[in-house]
Amino acid sequence: MARQQKTMAAALSKGEQTRAGIVDCAKRLFYEHGYDGTSFTDIVEASGLYRGNIYHYFKTKDDILQAVIDRHLAEFSGLLDQWAQQHKEPKARLLAFLNMITGRKLELVQYGCPIGSLNTELGKDRRDLQEAARALFDLFRDWLAARFVELGHQDDAESLALHLLGRAQGIAVIAHVYHDAKLLKRETAQLQAWIEAQ
Amino acid sequence: MARQQKTMAAALSKGEQTRAGIVDCAKRLFYEHGYDGTSFTDIVEASGLYRGNIYHYFKTKDDILQAVIDRHLAEFSGLLDQWAQQHKEPKARLLAFLNMITGRKLELVQYGCPIGSLNTELGKDRRDLQEAARALFDLFRDWLAARFVELGHQDDAESLALHLLGRAQGIAVIAHVYHDAKLLKRETAQLQAWIEAQ
DNA sequence: AGAATAATAGGACAATCATCCAACAAGGTA
DNA sequence: TACCTTGTTGGATGATTGTCCTATTATTCT
Numbered sequence: 257m258a259r260q261q262k263t264m265a266a267a268l269s270k271g272e273q274t275r276a277g278i279v280d281c282a283k284r285l286f287y288e289h290g291y292d293g294t295s296f297t298d299i300v301e302a303s304g305l306y307r308g309n310i311y312h313y314f315k316t317k318d319d320i321l322q323a324v325i326d327r328h329l330a331e332f333s334g335l336l337d338q339w340a341q342q343h344k345e346p347k348a349r350l351l352a353f354l355n356m357i358t359g360r361k362l363e364l365v366q367y368g369c370p371i372g373s374l375n376t377e378l379g380k381d382r383r384d385l386q387e388a389a390r391a392l393f394d395l396f397r398d399w400l401a402a403r404f405v406e407l408g409h410q411d412d413a414e415s416l417a418l419h420l421l422g423r424a425q426g427i428a429v430i431a432h433v434y435h436d437a438k439l440l441k442r443e444t445a446q447l448q449a450w451i452e453a454q
Numbered sequence: 455m456a457r458q459q460k461t462m463a464a465a466l467s468k469g470e471q472t473r474a475g476i477v478d479c480a481k482r483l484f485y486e487h488g489y490d491g492t493s494f495t496d497i498v499e500a501s502g503l504y505r506g507n508i509y510h511y512f513k514t515k516d517d518i519l520q521a522v523i524d525r526h527l528a529e530f531s532g533l534l535d536q537w538a539q540q541h542k543e544p545k546a547r548l549l550a551f552l553n554m555i556t557g558r559k560l561e562l563v564q565y566g567c568p569i570g571s572l573n574t575e576l577g578k579d580r581r582d583l584q585e586a587a588r589a590l591f592d593l594f595r596d597w598l599a600a601r602f603v604e605l606g607h608q609d610d611a612e613s614l615a616l617h618l619l620g621r622a623q624g625i626a627v628i629a630h631v632y633h634d635a636k637l638l639k640r641e642t643a644q645l646q647a648w649i650e651a652q
Numbered sequence: 653a654g655a656a657t658a659a660t661a662g663g664a665c666a667a668t669c670a671t672c673c674a675a676c677a678a679g680g681t682a
Numbered sequence: 683t684a685c686c687t688t689g690t691t692g693g694a695t696g697a698t699t700g701t702c703c704t705a706t707t708a709t710t711c712t
Binding site for chain 2: 288289290292293367368372373375376377379380381386390393415418419421422423424425426427429430432433434439442443446
């Protein structure tokens with residue numbers, strides 16, 4: 257019975273729901289307060305569980321982070337597929353990437369880029385975890401590079417992808433530091449022009 | 455006697471030396487391990503003091519951070535003055551900014567930008583401290599903007615300064631995430647061309 | 653229905669954290 | 683010399699951290 261439910265779209269067992277809820281809360285908390293700034297207690301309280309219970313799902317805090325990274329990967333991966341379906345022109349697909357940025361400008365201004373700030377934090381003292389978080393950059397880098405290949409830039413597709421990623425990161429950092437949504441709009445508009453010139 | 459020594463250039467009293475040593479160690483530790491990743495014990499051990507002694511100089515860890523920010527401000531401010539003296543042409547002065555980045559590429563690749571990563575970390579959970587750390591960005595923004603005014607961009611000098619700062623931040627983030635010094639060189643070369651086109 | 657497994661409840665653990673204190677030594681000043 | 687400020691030593695503080703038990707209850711499978 258439960259096996260059959262699993263084949264259905266959104267039918268999760270009770271445990272799977274709890275686990276997903278923990279990852280949801282942790283994802284938000286890690287984004288808003290950082291990995292180190294979020295304690296086990298914070299996650300426990302946010303997900304409405306008891307201390308010991310969460311340990312039934314994740315052995316360590318690092319395991320929770322890995323699950324959060326996997327969740328991010330799944331969500332962004334879904335977004336990329338969506339963009340590829342919605343737009344057929346390479347440039348239109350690249351512009352969808354910029355639309356995500358402007359569409360999320362409020363949270364970006366308030367908390368910075370979830371991928372960039374996570375990597376920056378983990379890069380300081382947790383190189384092992386940063387390697388896992390780097391996969392999020394890889395995901396975008398490869399997808400963007402594929403678009404530049406579509407545009408005929410076979411030789412420097414990866415360089416262009418990393419250039420675009422870097423520009424986006426820089427915009428996020430400055431917009432976050434100065435809590436300036438207008439700056440974010442202005443700079444993404446410049447990036448848009450850059451894409452259209454490729 | 456001690457009063458007279460203070461009027462001399464590099465004559466610090468014993469206490470002032472100890473205090474400067476604490477700030478030195480904290481500056482390095484905060485950069486390499488982050489603010490939250492550095493404990494009081496770490497600072498105490500790195501500066502070769504005893505636990506209680508450090509409290510004689512700084513009441514709280516936040517006070518140490520403020521002193522570290524002030525130290526950064528003083529050092530970068532000295533750098534900016536130096537560049538202004540060494541170069542008279544506005545573009546040459548702007549290129550000196552890029553030379554700092556390429557000159558520090560090894561530490562940038564290893565630990566990221568000291569200003570950017572500090573602001574990113576503090577922006578998560580310590581808005582009060584991030585406001586203090588933002589002064590480091592202000593310092594560069596204002597100096598760069600003054601150079602763009604010299605180049606005749608009176609109206610959008612600040613926008614151009616923030617654009618340049620953002621580009622530099624993005625380069626630092628990506629180069630750090632991928633530990634890629636070549637990427638840093640390649641991207642700064644593009645920024646150099648951008649400056650020369652202004 | 654009964655057995656096996658998953659999930660919940662609640663507390664305990666040692667370690668580490670920033671902070672603080674009080675006694676002590678040193679050094680310059682009167 | 684006596685005094686007072688500055689600096690040193692070394693430990694103690696309570697709060698918080700991540701991790702880990704052990705019962706007990708709920709769910710799932712046969």
